[in-house]
Amino acid sequence: MHRDEAEELLRTLFSDPAAAGARALAQLVPDADPYLSSIGHQVVGIVLREEAKAEESLASLRTALRLARRSGDSDRVGDVRATLGATLARLGRVGEGMAQLDRASEEVSGLALARLLVRRALVVGFVLARYEDSMDDLRRALPIFAEEGDRVWEGRARNLQGLAHAAVGELEQATAAFEESARLAELDDHATAVATAVHNLGWVARVTDDLPLALARYAEASERFDAIGETSTDLVADRCDAYLASGLAAEALVVVEEVLTSRPLLPPERADLLVAVADAALAAGDADRAVAAADEASRLMKAQGRHTYRVRADLLALSGRAVRGGDGAPLLRRAERLIGSAREVGAQELPQALMLGARLARHVRSARAAGLADAWLAEASSSRHASTSAERALGWLAHARRSELSGDQGAVLRACDRGLVALDEHSATFGSQELRALSSGHGSELAELGARTALASRDARQLLRWSERWRATALALPSGAAEHDPATTADLAALRAQHQRLAEAAAEGAPTDRLRARVTRLEQSVRQRLFHLRGSGETASALDVRQLLDALSEDDTTLVELTEVDGELHALVAARGRVRHLHVGPAATAAKAVDFSLFTLRQASRGRRTQVEVAGSRLQQALFGTALDRLGESRVVVSGTSTLQGVPWGLLPALADRPFSSTPSARLWLRARRSTAEGDRRVLLVGPGLGSGGAEVPAVAAQDPAAEVLDGSEATVAASLAALDGASLAHVAAHGHFREDSPLFSSLTLADGPLLVHDLQRLERPPHRVVLSACESGVMAPVGDQELLGLAAALLSMGTAGVVSSLAEVDDAATVEVMVALHASLRSGGGLGDALLAARRSAAGDPVLAATAASFTVLGV
Incomplete structure (x- = not known):
């Protein structure tokens, strides 16, 4: 093989790493020319690195370096040394890697120097999080690639440039860089590079709070990687993050757990995926799994010198421990160390760390802890002016918590409302009703704090407004007709056919496993595609209590709305121009009464002797206490909490002989009332x-x-x-x-x-x-x-x-x-x-x- 041909194999090896490695082993490694053999060992070393065979990779690259020295070509020596340095850094040996990269920069010039600068930019920016230094190296390299006509390396440099721009908040520049990277890769039919650019465009969409677009681009990138038999752990971690932001904790955990065990991983890859596992496990309610994964990730990142990224692992580990409970003072000390580290490295997770620290400080009774909580909440509240809805909501929650400490109820409610407005805007980006509903979980703390504060105000109208503020918001605006794309329409038709075949097979006693698997695949295909639909951006308006009272009076109707605060059920009775509040009792008692009533109804419908009247009286007492005692002759509309929607209201003695209906929210009832x-x-x-x-x-x-x-x-x-x-x-x-x-x-x-x-x-x-x-x-x-x-x-x-x-x-x-x-x-x-x-x-x-x-x-x- 000629030198030009060998150099081209090295330059383009990522278009087909397995084929490049095999060719290098067969034709270059055995070559008597140390220059050519050096290239062969370098290609093999890179392929072994991508296969997570760390020691074999380093051995091959050190052999390549020794042969490069024998060749007497300084550019060859510098190029191999740069690969060795980048590999050491990716394996977590960052100090050694940077030393090799810096030494190589003194040995090369021209095109070899430009390629070295890209490798160093990768380590400096995305292992050490020094993005400005990374961009300096890329700015030096790009003109050289353009002059030499090296589109492959220019595309890699543009991709890294986009990542660095995004990391420092320059999103328009990042988008332009990723689009240029994709264009260059498509010119050379470089499928991996195109998939990477699509993934990174999805990341920009995620950063700009456009989750439907992010999910769509992540799905496209995943399909592209699947088509060439590759897995990008960065993409998996980013998809996990997007799923969590959409309220899809179970899906996020499945995606990342599958990849964690699917192939050997480099130490930094494993660490990144463990962080994603911890994040998803915590959202899914598995605190033990979250702590174990986050602790392991933290240990790996410490050994790798990745101190900025380690902050997130430590944050998740502490969050999991806080969920599990335990002694507050040791956890508070951990929080202090975490916040100090986050400040030191400028981690973007600092606001979350401050909020967690403030929450832990509230459980430690000391003047110092109280002072820390106030200071940390004040610092975290600056996020209320951030660019993304989640960050703004977190900042408003911090502001509300601080106002709560000072006893300013009005400020608490205003801050909670502003935070929920930010999340309303976030939810409105989704065209999928499922995502609109699931993403509401991100507002639970704000909604609970607002309701608790409204309850403490002893203002029944205020409590009714806050009972409604975060109730059935996904249903509060009519969803227009959703015209399905051809692929979704085809999948739904295929799904219907599969259900028919499944029913026939079950009736005949035939095997159904394959049919069920096909149904599951089709459902997932439809579901994932609908996640990419964009919402109208329209948000529901808050309840106008005066308008509600006027409508109820016109219809001679009483609204009885149930709301739960800290495990206790409260009834709000709105009628004849006023709102009354009554404390009912434990929500758990109400849930048991509902279960008993449904069991009683099932038995009665089968003709069995039951105590229907007893079940109805017990249900009425558990749900309403005395709230239904003064209804007069009015109609009734009942609005239960989301967990109290499946209630047989007709069993209640006070409702059995009057016209009544139920509704998920008063706002929805008002809208339905206007419908003709x-x-x-x-x-x-x-x-x-x-x-x-x-x-x-x-x-x-x-x-x-x-x-x-x-x-x-x-x-x-x-x-x-x-x-x-x-x-x-x-x-x-x-x-x-x-x-x-x-x-x-x-x-x-x-x-x-x-x-x-x-x-x-x-x-x-x-x-x-x-x-x-x-x-x-x-x-x-x-x-x-x-x-x-x-x-x-x-x-x-x-x-x-x-x-x-x-x-x-x-x-x-x-x-x-x-x-x-x-x-x-x-x-x-x-x-x-x-x-x-x-x-x-x-x-x-x-x-x-x-x-x-x-x-x-x-x-x-």
Whole structure:
């Protein structure tokens, strides 16, 4: 092999490292020419380094250096020494590596010097976090590459330049550098470099708070790396971070754990991934795993001299220990050391470290600890003017905590509200309803502090405002029709077909493992793609209590809203121009009463002897105390917490004989109240496999000949969606499948497969009112912080005014009678609350009928 050919192999080896290594071993390493053999050993050493074979890599590079000296070519010596230095640094031996790099800089010139400067810039900037020094080296190197026409190394230099610009906040320059790096790489069809540039453009999107774009670019980069059989640990760590910012802790942990065990890792790679594991484990509630991973990462980074990056590992380790509890004084001392280190190296994690330290200081009773808490909160509060929503929210939380220490309730509430506004803006960037709901968890501390402060103010209106401030915000704005891209549409069609094949295989007793795996892959493909949708940027307005009270008075309605503060349940009763507050009792007691009531209903619907009245009285006492004692003749709308949505309200003695409805939030009720139907088109749908055969539909249709009926093979997903679009009333008698693991894949079974929540979200005009008569079809899952997902939640989010659904197993024959009575009332002009009251009255005297009627509830109006 000629020298020019050997140099080109070295220059472009990252386009196919395995092939380059094999060729170097076969043709260059055995060559008698020390120059050529030196190149061969250098290529092999780099490939071994990328395979995490540290000692073999260093041995090969030292052989290359010895041969380079024998060749008498100073540029060859300097180039090998630069590779050796960069490799030592990547292996955590930073001091040795920098010594080799600095020595090499004295031995080379021209193109060899430019390549050395890029290697040194990588170590200086991204091991030692000295970004300005890194950019100085790159500025020297880039003109040389341009003059020599070396696009490969110019692209690498541009990529590093983009990383350095981003690290110091120069994001426009970073984007330009990454785009130029991608352009140069595409000219030479260098797939790895293109994937790296796409990844880094995703990182810029993440830094600029554009999470949907970041997730999309990370997914594209991951696909590009997968296509060439490579794994980028940097990309994995960044995807983990983006998932966590989106509220996807479980997904983040899975992604990083898989890569941690998939191949041998260099020590710095392992350390970085362990930090990601600790972050994800902490978010997922596994403090022990977080502490173990963070401690190991910290030890590795200390040995590698990566003191700036070690701060994050130590922060996560201390956070995990704080979650686990323990003696406050030792943890506070750890926090002091951590904050000192963060200040010393200028770590971006300093605000989080200050907040953690202040929280720990509050548990240590001493004047010094109190002083530290105040000082640290004051310092952390400067983040309220930061560029990203998460940082601003953290700064406002610090400001609120400091105001709390000084006893200024007004300042606490203002700061909490400003922090939640920042997170509202963050949530509004998501087009995915799931991400909007899940990301609400980031505001839980602000919302809890605001509610606790409002409670202490003894102002019932203030408490109602704060009960609503962070409740069902993902549902508070109507979500427009989501037109799916062709790939998502195809995946949903394939998913429906797979479900049909799965049902057939299960019925025949055939193996289903492969079919289930295919379903899971398709669901993940759809879910991931929807994460990339951009939101409108519109945020929900706060509750106007005066407007609410006026609306309630107009409708002669009482709102009873439940809110939980520090494990205690409180009731807020709004009616006749005023708001009353009553303390109810432990939230845990209420949860047990709900479970007992649902069990009682299930037993009663099966015809078994039960104590339905006892269950109802116990439920009313546990949920409301005396809050329902002075309702008079008014209608009632109940708003429970997210964990108290599946309550059979019809069992409560105070509600059983009056029209009532429930709502996830008062804001949602106000919006539903303003909603009007377009025309008077009624639709009745029947799905397959029902025990009753959908018997209520013919009975209802017989009394309502104008209603459109889709039954049997006619009730396909496409036909049903067309019928539902713009309907004034839709009655769906179809098996409902609630997916607790992924609520937006909850479905209704139709003739050709499941109609998913994702399908419903494509409707241009959601049905005005919907009746779901099958068992448990209206179940919703609490997610994030006071958010809900599921079929009924999706309909409300889209703008459906009201949904009737069952909360428990119901008797098929009894359901027919209940539904006939409900529809008769609706045709006479009553609302859903009136209709369900009529159904309960018609069922009185028959235990099974009464239990069935009580199992249905109204969401909305």
